[in-house]
Amino acid sequence: MPYIQQxxxxxxxxxxxxxxxxxxxxxxxxxxxxxxLIKEYFYGKEYRYQTMNDIxxxxxxxxxxxxxxxxxxYEDGCISRNGDVKYERNIFREDLARVWSKDTENT
Numbered sequence: 387m388p389y390i391q392q393x394x395x396x397x398x399x400x401x402x403x404x405x406x407x408x409x410x411x412x413x414x415x416x417x418x419x420x421x422x423l424i425k426e427y428f429y430g431k432e433y434r435y436q437t438m439n440d441i442x443x444x445x446x447x448x449x450x451x452x453x454x455x456x457x458x459x460y461e462d463g464c465i466s467r468n469g470d471v472k473y474e475r476n477i478f479r480e481d482l483a484r485v486w487s488k489d490t491e492n493t
Contacts, residue, residue, distance in 0.1 A: 405419075420445075424441055427441060428441065
C-alpha cells in the first residue's frame with residue numbers, strides 16, 4: 387500500500403469525505419468506484435503497456451495489502467479458535483523433493 391506523505395494525502399481529503407458520505411452497498415458499486423479511479427488515472431496518459439502495467443501493479447498491491455491487513459489476521463483468528471489444518475505428511479515438502487531430485491538428475 388502506498389503510504390504517501392501527509393502533504394500528498396491532503397489533495398485527497400475531499401475525495402475521502404465524499405466516500406465516507408456515500409454508502410457503498412454492493413461489490414458492484416465498489417468495482418464501479420475502482421473503475422472510476424482507474425479511468426481518472428488513465429486519462430491523459432499514453433495508451434501503452436507501461437501505463438496499464440502501473441495500474442495492474444497498483445491494483446495488485448492494494449489487493450495484497452488488504453489481504454495482509456484484514457484477511458490474514460481474520461484467518462489467524464479462525465485458526466486459533468478452530469484449529470489448523472493437520473496433514474499426516476508434509477505433501478509440499480515431498481513434492482518439492484521429487485522436483486529437486488529430477489532437476490539434479492538432469493544436470
